[in-house]
Amino acid sequence: MRLKELESSLQDVAVFDKPKFKLEQYCTSPHLAARMLFTAHSNYDDIESKTVADFGCGCGILSYNLALDIDSSALCIAQKNCSNYDVDVDFVLTDLTLDPLRRWTDNVDTIVMNPPFGTKNNKGIDMIFLKKALEIATTSVYSLHKSSTREYILKKAQAWNVECEVLAELKFDVPMMYKFHKKKSVDINVDFLRFEKKE
Amino acid sequence: MRLVVHNMLQCHVKGCDSNNFPLRLFDVELEIHEIEFNPQFLQSLLPKLDWNAFISTANQIGITSLPQALPEEIDEDFLKNLHRILFETHIMQGKMVCSNCSHEYPIKEGIPNMLLNEEEAEEEAEVEAEVETEAEED
Numbered sequence: 001m002r003l004k005e006l007e008s009s010l011q012d013v014a015v016f017d018k019p020k021f022k023l024e025q026y027c028t029s030p031h032l033a034a035r036m037l038f039t040a041h042s043n044y045d046d047i048e049s050k051t052v053a054d055f056g057c058g059c060g061i062l063s064y065n066l067a068l069d070i071d072s073s074a075l076c077i078a079q080k081n082c083s084n085y086d087v088d089v090d091f092v093l094t095d096l097t098l099d100p101l102r103r104w105t106d107n108v109d110t111i112v113m114n115p116p117f118g119t120k121n122n123k124g125i126d127m128i129f130l131k132k133a134l135e136i137a138t139t140s141v142y143s144l145h146k147s148s149t150r151e152y153i154l155k156k157a158q159a160w161n162v163e164c165e166v167l168a169e170l171k172f173d174v175p176m177m178y179k180f181h182k183k184k185s186v187d188i189n190v191d192f193l194r195f196e197k198k199e
Numbered sequence: 200m201r202l203v204v205h206n207m208l209q210c211h212v213k214g215c216d217s218n219n220f221p222l223r224l225f226d227v228e229l230e231i232h233e234i235e236f237n238p239q240f241l242q243s244l245l246p247k248l249d250w251n252a253f254i255s256t257a258n259q260i261g262i263t264s265l266p267q268a269l270p271e272e273i274d275e276d277f278l279k280n281l282h283r284i285l286f287e288t289h290i291m292q293g294k295m296v297c298s299n300c301s302h303e304y305p306i307k308e309g310i311p312n313m314l315l316n317e318e319e320a321e322e323e324a325e326v327e328a329e330v331e332t333e334a335e336e337d
């Protein structure tokens with residue numbers, strides 16, 4: 001699929017009716033999702049004929065083969081989105097921070113994720129997601145993290161013995177969906193990162 | 200949930216560390232959704248599959264057309280049958296039960312729920328508390 005087609009097919013993916021505050025489910029914008037999948041596919045051949053999992057799939061924009069999320073209403077939307085687009089995805093409702101996912105290790109090639117940035121009561125949750133993803137994926141992990149945490153993440157990657165490449169620095173449009181938000185949306189700088197396991 | 204995914208699910212109740220895979224299926228409702236046959240992908244997946252778990256699970260839901268062991272010579276007919284069972288057969292409703300600790304994991308609308316009950320309850324309570332606090336701040 002071409003980037004343009006992918007993007008336009010993602011454009012009207014349904015978003016949340018009632019976002020849950022604690023789980024921090026901001027939807028990845030379709031443009032960003034398309035870029036992530038397209039890069040993984042065309043530059044690294046990490047998608048086609050691979051087992052791809054989406055961690056914390058939220059609205060399911062990134063979903064490819066397997067999507068995991070802790071929130072059942074998010075999964076229902078993701079499932080609907082995927083069936084609308086004839087994408088073949090299996091959904092599993094689980095808590096990525098608690099479920100050891102032992103049998104997943106070495107069975108998933110590529111993991112694509114947009115982890116919660118970990119701002120409110122769940123500081124560091126993005127790193128828990130990342131560590132888990134790196135334990136499970138055989139080849140690579142694509143992820144989005146705040147640019148302000150880049151140095152920290154590069155250091156962590158070195159400690160975990162994985163390669164980390166900053167593929168792009170993006171502006172991430174975070175819609176302010178909750179009633180206590182004063183503005184409609186804010187832009188934050190986000191790194192699109194690719195991690196590769198060393199042989 | 201398809202059997203290819205069931206093959207990766209294991210009980211994760213604290214302290215339940217043996218005989219916790221595969222989860223036994225009960226009261227299942229099946230649906231078939233046809234998808235494109237991709238023999239290459241299927242072949243690449245075979246070594247990752249726990250064949251014994253897959254066979255016993257298939258038997259539980261009435262699929263008996265598979266050999267006890269993965270044959271050495273794999274032909275197209277075999278792959279097509281496998282494709283049907285692994286990729287096109289969806290378990291829409293039912294439950295999965297751990298043979299060791301008897302924990303039940305429900306399957307609703309095709310989605311297996313691997314959350315443990317305590318987490319779920321905790322989660323909901325915290326979300327509610329959160330909403331109340333935020334409302335007060337407004």
Ligand SMILES: [Zn+2]
Pocket residue numbers: 210211212215219297298299300301302
């Ligand atoms: Zn158990």
